[in-house]
Amino acid sequence: TKFILDLRNNGGGYLQAAVGVSNVFMDNKVVVEERKNGKTIEKLSTSGGGSLVGKPVVVLINSGSASASEIVAGALQDQGVAKLVGEKSFGKGSVQEIIDLAGGAQLKVTVAHWFTPNGRGIDKTGIKPDVEVKLTTDDINAGKDPQLDKAKELLNQ
Numbered sequence: 001t002k003f004i005l006d007l008r009n010n011g012g013g014y015l016q017a018a019v020g021v022s023n024v025f026m027d028n029k030v031v032v033e034e035r036k037n038g039k040t041i042e043k044l045s046t047s048g049g050g051s052l053v054g055k056p057v058v059v060l061i062n063s064g065s066a067s068a069s070e071i072v073a074g075a076l077q078d079q080g081v082a083k084l085v086g087e088k089s090f091g092k093g094s095v096q097e098i099i100d101l102a103g104g105a106q107l108k109v110t111v112a113h114w115f116t117p118n119g120r121g122i123d124k125t126g127i128k129p130d131v132e133v134k135l136t137t138d139d140i141n142a143g144k145d146p147q148l149d150k151a152k153e154l155l156n157q
Contacts, residue, residue, distance in 0.1 A: 002155040003057045004148070005072075008086060012067025015044070022075045024050040025057055025082065029117070031075040034095060036112040057082040058151040061129055066090035074116035074127045083154055084129040086147045093122025 022031045023046040034041045059082045070089045076082035093114035099107045113123050133147045
């Protein structure tokens with residue numbers, strides 16, 4: 001009945017997977033906007049019918065949350081579906097293409113950037129949690145997880 005989505009240290013993945021995960025929690029809402037030279041190229045939205053729509057959810061993020069996981073976190077936060085707990089995410093919000101060069105070399109070129117539904121740029125900025133909670137080495141060594149504890153607390157309010 002209540003859910004914690006743990007995206008900590010999730011380096012991301014495919015854009016369509018981010019939209020698919022978001023679809024589980026949101027009906028017919030914008031997930032991410034692709035912009036090139038300041039102009040919107042495309043807006044990707046959920047198709048609706050997700051099995052967890054309307055259920056309470058908290059998302060855990062940290063500096064290891066990047067790319068597609070930031071897209072999910074930012075979409076759920078902007079659309080008012082989830083509270084984010086943890087630390088600011090990595091800030092990998094660029095679209096890149098690989099160009100093959102002579103001699104087998106390749107060049108990776110940034111061609112666009114990702115923005116949250118409310119227009120927040122992800123690249124180099126990251127996603128800020130609603131509730132910042134640090135997880136220290138001492139916490140880890142003691143078997144404690146104050147970020148998870150805070151998420152549970154928020155869900156039980």
